[in-house]
Amino acid sequence: xxxxxxxxxxxxxxxxxxxxxxxxxxxxxxxxxxxxxxxxxxxxxxxxxxxxxxxxxxxxxxxxxxxxxxxxxxxxxxxxxxxxxxxxxxxxxxxxxxxxxxxxxxxxxxxxxxxxxxxxxxxxxxxxxxxxxxxxxxxxxxxxxxxxxxxxxxxxxxxxxxxxxxxxxxxxxxxxxxxxxxxxxxxxxxxxxxxxxxxxxx
Amino acid sequence: xxxxxxxxxxxxxxxxxxxxxxxxxxxxxxxxxxxxxxxxxxxxxxxxxxxxxxxxxxxxxxxxxxxxxxxxxxxxxxxxxxxxxxxxxxxxxxxxxxxxxxxxxxxxxxxxxxxxxxxxxxxxxxxxxxxxxxxxxxxxxxxxxxxxxxxxxxxxxxxxxxxxxxxxxxxxxxxxxxxxxxxxxxxxxxxxxxxxxxxxxxxxxxxxxxxxxxxxxxxxxxxxxxxxxxxxxxxxxxxxxxxxxxxxxxxxxxxxxxxxxxxxxxxxxxxxxxxxxxxxxxxxxxxxxxxxxxxxxxxxxxxxxxxxxxxxxxxxxxxxxxxxxxxxxxxxxxxxxxxxxxxxxxxxxxxxxxxxxxxxxxxxxxxxxxxxxxxxxxxxxxxxxxxxxxxxxxxxx
Numbered sequence: 233x234x235x236x237x238x239x240x241x242x243x244x245x246x247x248x249x250x251x252x253x254x255x256x257x258x259x260x261x262x263x264x265x266x267x268x269x270x271x272x273x274x275x276x277x278x279x280x281x282x283x284x285x286x287x288x289x290x291x292x293x294x295x296x297x298x299x300x301x302x303x304x305x306x307x308x309x310x311x312x313x314x315x316x317x318x319x320x321x322x323x324x325x326x327x328x329x330x331x332x333x334x335x336x337x338x339x340x341x342x343x344x345x346x347x348x349x350x351x352x353x354x355x356x357x358x359x360x361x362x363x364x365x366x367x368x369x370x371x372x373x374x375x376x377x378x379x380x381x382x383x384x385x386x387x388x389x390x391x392x393x394x395x396x397x398x399x400x401x402x403x404x405x406x407x408x409x410x411x412x413x414x415x416x417x418x419x420x421x422x423x424x425x426x427x428x429x430x431x432x433x434x
Numbered sequence: 435x436x437x438x439x440x441x442x443x444x445x446x447x448x449x450x451x452x453x454x455x456x457x458x459x460x461x462x463x464x465x466x467x468x469x470x471x472x473x474x475x476x477x478x479x480x481x482x483x484x485x486x487x488x489x490x491x492x493x494x495x496x497x498x499x500x501x502x503x504x505x506x507x508x509x510x511x512x513x514x515x516x517x518x519x520x521x522x523x524x525x526x527x528x529x530x531x532x533x534x535x536x537x538x539x540x541x542x543x544x545x546x547x548x549x550x551x552x553x554x555x556x557x558x559x560x561x562x563x564x565x566x567x568x569x570x571x572x573x574x575x576x577x578x579x580x581x582x583x584x585x586x587x588x589x590x591x592x593x594x595x596x597x598x599x600x601x602x603x604x605x606x607x608x609x610x611x612x613x614x615x616x617x618x619x620x621x622x623x624x625x626x627x628x629x630x631x632x633x634x635x636x637x638x639x640x641x642x643x644x645x646x647x648x649x650x651x652x653x654x655x656x657x658x659x660x661x662x663x664x665x666x667x668x669x670x671x672x673x674x675x676x677x678x679x680x681x682x683x684x685x686x687x688x689x690x691x692x693x694x695x696x697x698x699x700x701x702x703x704x705x706x707x708x709x710x711x712x713x714x715x716x717x718x719x720x721x722x723x724x725x726x727x728x729x730x731x732x733x734x735x736x737x738x739x740x741x742x743x744x745x746x747x748x749x750x751x752x753x754x755x756x757x758x759x760x761x762x763x764x765x766x767x768x769x770x771x772x773x774x775x776x777x778x779x780x781x782x783x784x785x786x787x788x789x790x791x792x793x794x795x796x797x798x799x800x801x802x803x804x805x806x807x808x809x810x811x812x813x814x815x816x817x818x819x820x821x822x823x824x825x826x827x828x829x830x831x
Binding site for chain 2: 301304305306307308313316320324330331333334349350351353354355357358359360371372373375379380382394395396
């Protein structure tokens with residue numbers, strides 16, 4: 233698999249960073265592709281998911297999540313939230329305190345196919361995540377620069393209540409991410425009361 | 435005085451999509467206008483609308499008709515936008531300039547209001563500058579233009595329910611109640627679960643809470659006392675002592691959404707349109723081509739015509755789509771995470787009692803109800819509790 237050309241060495245600090253990103257992005261895309269192909273054969277829309285995210289710490293993938301909004305009927309169960317909950321469960325199981333968990337998040341990198349929405353971008357700030365990398369921008373809901381910039385906590389309001397900022401880099405393998413979403417949306421959403429797009433039947 | 439019956443001291447205020455401007459101080463833009471001969475009006479307006487429609491000023495009427503003292507009328511037309519400084523003509527587009535030459539128009543700069551009027555009052559003021567059109571809010575959400583006595587009563591009842599929930603916790607927290615206003619049924623209720631303790635609550639605490647709430651106002655909130663309110667102090671979770679169970683993101687609204695989703699799954703097991711079942715007997719799908727999609731769309735028209743609102747009385751098909759049509763009551767204005775979660779879950783109206791000046795996303799720091807790009811918009815109301823609305827009454831007198 234080729235790494236898209238807009239992932240240039242120049243945009244990242246060190247070659248270590250580059251390796252990390254390179255490795256992780258390849259992994260995400262691999263996960264996505266294998267999953268897409270496997271499930272498109274049965275074409276069960278509810279189990280098709282294309283927003284997928286992984287959380288990396290010390291160059292290891294420590295959690296991943298996928299969008300589970302349809303199956304849970306809870307529209308807040310985005311991939312990021314799912315991946316965060318996996319970590320919280322793990323860390324609470326080994327009895328880490330709030331302060332220790334907070335410290336852990338400051339070493340976490342999150343990779344996601346699409347720019348986090350306003351809800352997820354805010355949640356990531358509350359947790360104090362270190363960095364976020366995403367594929368394509370989200371010009372309808374994006375909370376990391378497209379609609380609001382919640383990754384930058386604003387001095388006037390947030391700082392008094394301990395607001396945290398994180399570094400956010402978009403446009404990583406954006407073309408691949410966009411084509412994944414396009415395939416997804418072409419199938420239509422059978423759960424919407426009035427689908428915008430016709431629902432594909434095989 | 436029985437404050438629970440005294441609805442007059444409660445008040446519901448609509449929090450609009452945009453920060454409202456005082457009617458006589460609305461922002462304006464400069465435009466080039468010219469007086470035209472009524473004989474040419476039709477032609478000129480048609481040409482102008484074709485070559486230069488006023489895309490961002492759709493609320494502004496292209497032509498102004500003025501009645502002069504002598505009984506004659508005066509027609510003026512907006513030609514194009516003008517710069518904010520007085521550098522004449524340099525930005526008039528070529529085609530408009532040709533029109534000006536052809537009809538020998540004398541241009542002048544005039545001001546029109548930049549934004550469409552939100553109220554009749556604003557509209558009246560706007561028309562003094564240049565006529566605009568006023569369309570009451572396009573989304574038809576009850577309450578924006580006022581509440582009936584019965585509706586107000588329900589609103590107060592559910593806000594009291596939320597207040598009691600918040601007060602029942604050991605520490606002051608936010609509370610959320612999701613309600614189906616068509617039946618007045620409570621769909622879900624929850625408190626913040628960022629730090630939950632199962633320790634018993636004593637009565638003194640509840641009393642203190644009562645006083646705190648009644649004396650609090652949007653401007654003077656004693657900070658320490660509200661540290662446990664997750665939307666007010668969303669970054670503070672890591673400084674708290676360990677409790678039985680905790681979760682940095684389990685704010686009241688998020689928990690209430692989760693509860694409503696659980697209720698939905700329990701009451702309506704099985705898919706909404708169970709495509710998965712059909713799918714298994716169908717041949718495998720490879721990559722969909724757009725041509726294929728077109729032919730297939732013929733079969734799916736049935737789905738598109740399925741309007742959930744026409745089936746409301748039928749219990750089988752009355753399964754809600756997320757929280758469509760539901761209201762939520764919160765003690766404090768939600769943070770951006772909760773406010774966006776409520777967009778995702780398709781809540782119809784949000785009622786909150788206190789503003790969240792440092793992290794609120796419905797008017798204080800952000801104003802999600804006015805973010806046009808979002809795929810869903812709710813109406814937002816602030817409910818003033820008796821004490822606060824009484825204070826307000828005194829201040830305004």
